[in-house]
Amino acid sequence: MRKYIILGLLIISNALIQAQDHEQSTLHYKKNAIAIAFGYAYLPDGVKIESTNEPGYFVPSIGIDYIRKVSHKLELLAVVDFELDHYLISGKDIIRENATIVVIGAMYNIIDHWGVMLGAGIEMDKHHELFVARFGTEYGFHLSDRWVLSPGIFYDYKDVHSTFSTSLALGYNF
Numbered sequence: 167m168r169k170y171i172i173l174g175l176l177i178i179s180n181a182l183i184q185a186q187d188h189e190q191s192t193l194h195y196k197k198n199a200i201a202i203a204f205g206y207a208y209l210p211d212g213v214k215i216e217s218t219n220e221p222g223y224f225v226p227s228i229g230i231d232y233i234r235k236v237s238h239k240l241e242l243l244a245v246v247d248f249e250l251d252h253y254l255i256s257g258k259d260i261i262r263e264n265a266t267i268v269v270i271g272a273m274y275n276i277i278d279h280w281g282v283m284l285g286a287g288i289e290m291d292k293h294h295e296l297f298v299a300r301f302g303t304e305y306g307f308h309l310s311d312r313w314v315l316s317p318g319i320f321y322d323y324k325d326v327h328s329t330f331s332t333s334l335a336l337g338y339n340f
Contacts, residue, residue, distance in 0.1 A: 196235070196339035201316065203229040203247070205333030212253045212262075212327070221256040225249050231335060233273075241273040243285060245300075255327050265291040267322070269300050279306045289324060299323040304335070312339045 205227050212223035229247035236242060245268070252263035271285020282303050289296045302320030309315055314337040322329045 196312070198235070199231075199233040199314070199337045199339045201231040201233070201314075201335040201337030203227075203231060203316075203318075203333040203335035205229065205247075205318075205331050207249065207322070207329045207331035209253065209255070209327065209329050211256045211258070213256050215252055215254050215261070223253050225251045225253060227331070227333075229333065229335075231337070233337070239275050241275070241281070243269070243271045243273055243283065245269040245271070245285065245287075258326050260326055261293050262289075263291050263293060265289050267298055269298060271300060273304070279308070280304070281306075283318075283320070289322075296325045306337070313337070314339065 207225045207227055209223045209225060211221050213219055213221055214223060227247050227249050229245060232244045234242045247267040249265045252261065254261055267287065267289045269285040269287035271283055273281040273283045275281040283300065285300045287298045289298050300320055300322050302318055304316045304318035306314045306316045316335045316337060318333045318335065320331045
């Protein structure tokens with residue numbers, strides 16, 4: 167699992183080196199942002215612990231994101247998401263209880279305000295630690311010079327299951 171995280175960090179480092187171009191010397195925007203995100207993850211293989219229903223379960227989450235703008239097109243991300251429920255992965259008898267997901271990644275802005283994200287990290291709770299590869303997209307609606315509202319859609323590939331999630335983040339640029 168560590169080799170995947172190291173590989174991801176090497177890819178991000180390479181992107182940073184390549185992003186140092188003439189555009190960076192003319193940047194006039196804030197380079198840092200912090201955001202709080204509220205979302206739901208859909209677990210196709212998840213079931214509520216107290217239930218024997220068919221698989222398919224929604225888990226609420228809250229997250230804190232740190233964003234560092236490297237250039238107009240490239241941003242580095244550190245994401246920490248907290249799942250606010252416990253559930254069972256059907257067919258695998260794996261219990262997840264208030265899991266914390268930590269992902270380091272990069273976002274490439276295809277056009278102004280719209281970017282695609284790729285990252286790697288770990289999901290942990292008191293029962294298991296799982297490797298996470300996250301893919302997603304966000305669109306930022308600028309409310310002012312400093313405030314941004316960003317809806318997003320993400321796919322998390324994990325060692326034993328995958329999730330689809332949506333979020334709404336409120337960010338502050340500084």
